[in-house]
């Protein structure tokens with residue numbers, strides 16, 4: 425079970441191994457036909473009046489077809505609604521309700537694909553059963569804004585630093601790299617030099633550095649020629665946070681997080697956790713610790729962030745407060761997009777708000793377009809030159 429916007433969808437493999445994305449709404453009275461987060465089933469039996477749907481969404485049977493419907497129920501007209509397109513990239517399944525949406529690879533572009541390549545390049549991964557879920561009383565966009573925000577760290581997470589939960593070195597790097605992609609995708613955060621990568625690799629060769637061993641392992645993989653070829657010369661040096669527009673965050677904590685809007689003033693966060701299959705047990709345990717304690721319902725950092733997101737939403741929603749444009753000026757007009765022969769253009773700079781401006785600009789373009797055709801024709805290309 426998952427969501428596309430405010431619609432619940434069921435993502436299910438049928439007996440032919442095809443992945444179906446079905447709207448979780450019975451065609452009789454709209455009841456949800458699947459209540460499970462995950463699992464296996466032979467069919468979806470509606471709990472209200474018993475209509476029974478196949479794994480591909482077709483209606484198999486309805487009680488009283490002869491006696492009550494007098495043989496006039498045309499079952500082929502009453503299957504579950506299906507997503508218009510379902511495609512996957514490196515095992516991640518995406519669906520859209522609009523047949524006119526671009527092909528997935530075109531939609532993701534190199535920045536969106538790179539965000540997923542970051543996960544795939546860590547080796548074979550296994551996603552763990554269960555989803556950590558929490559609700560925050562904030563607009564979903566402030567949660568997206570925050571993943572590009574390396575300005576808040578020393579203030580919002582000051583306590584976590586002071587008690588030694590996270591290190592200032594890891595949390596507040598000065599050298600930043602921002603990659604901006606079509607349709608609003610972006611990656612923002614630390615940009616690591618080749619010399620620093622080599623240093624992480626050397627440290628890992630000596631067993632890694634205590635609590636930061638997981639990061640040494642992560643960074644040292646980027647020295648592997650196969651991983652370098654996969655990520656490209658610029659992607660190899662990016663340790664930023666990818667956002668697959670609009671609301672899928674690829675977190676460095678071996679998690680991906682969907683930010684699902686529950687109206688304008690509340691967001692539900694769904695945290696999916698994965699482990700690297702061939703990682704030693706100690707590193708698997710470190711990953712599980714991070715998955716439980718950094719973000720998510722019990723996450724120390726997310727409690728810091730969530731409190732500020734909800735109060736940012738609360739403070740800016742009043743009739744007077746909402747009239748004033750907020751300040752999104754950091755670094756504007758002061759940085760340069762550097763091209764690369766590989767096509768991986770990037771901005772290398774200090775802490776900035778390029779990712780946030782790109783997100784809000786893209787969101788506005790999405791909101792103003794009436795259709796995918798219009799958005800395809802009218803959306804901004806990623807910036808070049810001075811930004």
Ligand code: FES
Pocket residue numbers: 450451452453454455470471472473474475
């Ligand atoms: S609502 Fe599903 S069978 Fe009636």
Ligand SMILES: [Fe+2]
Pocket residue numbers: 570576577580581725729
């Ligand atoms: Fe934060």
